[in-house]
Amino acid sequence: MAMLIGELATRTGATTRALRYYEAQGLLESERTGNGYRVYGPGAVTRVRNIRDLLASGFTVEDVKSFVAYLDDNLPEVFTYSPTCANGYGVGAQRVAELEERIASLTRLRGILVRRMPWLAAPADASAGVDTAADADAGDESAA
Numbered sequence: 001m002a003m004l005i006g007e008l009a010t011r012t013g014a015t016t017r018a019l020r021y022y023e024a025q026g027l028l029e030s031e032r033t034g035n036g037y038r039v040y041g042p043g044a045v046t047r048v049r050n051i052r053d054l055l056a057s058g059f060t061v062e063d064v065k066s067f068v069a070y071l072d073d074n075l076p077e078v079f080t081y082s083p084t085c086a087n088g089y090g091v092g093a094q095r096v097a098e099l100e101e102r103i104a105s106l107t108r109l110r111g112i113l114v115r116r117m118p119w120l121a122a123p124a125d126a127s128a129g130v131d132t133a134a135d136a137d138a139g140d141e142s143a144a
Helices: 005-012 016-024 043-056 061-070 083-116 133-138
Strands: 038-040
Touching: 005 016, 005 038, 005 043, 016 038, 016 043, 043 061, 061 083
Parallel strands: none
Antiparallel strands: none
């Protein structure tokens, strides 16, 4: 059963713009009708859902290209190790390392900001001796 781009968007929750982008990136293929409309096969639903799932997991579009051979089957909730998938695992390891680096950087920046403006700290930080917003409100309201 062939679908036009609007129907594929509805069935997958993707925007038509995202579908065109996936196609431009080589992640999705379509045929063209005589009047130029994109037409997708039934397998496109699974493929787009998998693309969106991998993107929501923290992978980039470039990363997803490493998984293109697996996008037409339902992806498992948890991937088991297989030597034949080493490239995908390498992409995953790289993404985790980059995320850990970003988390560490953001944590440092948050610490600097909270030290300069302690009333911005979350309530959990209060037990560590940092004033919370409620504590700051009880104090001098004219300081800014």
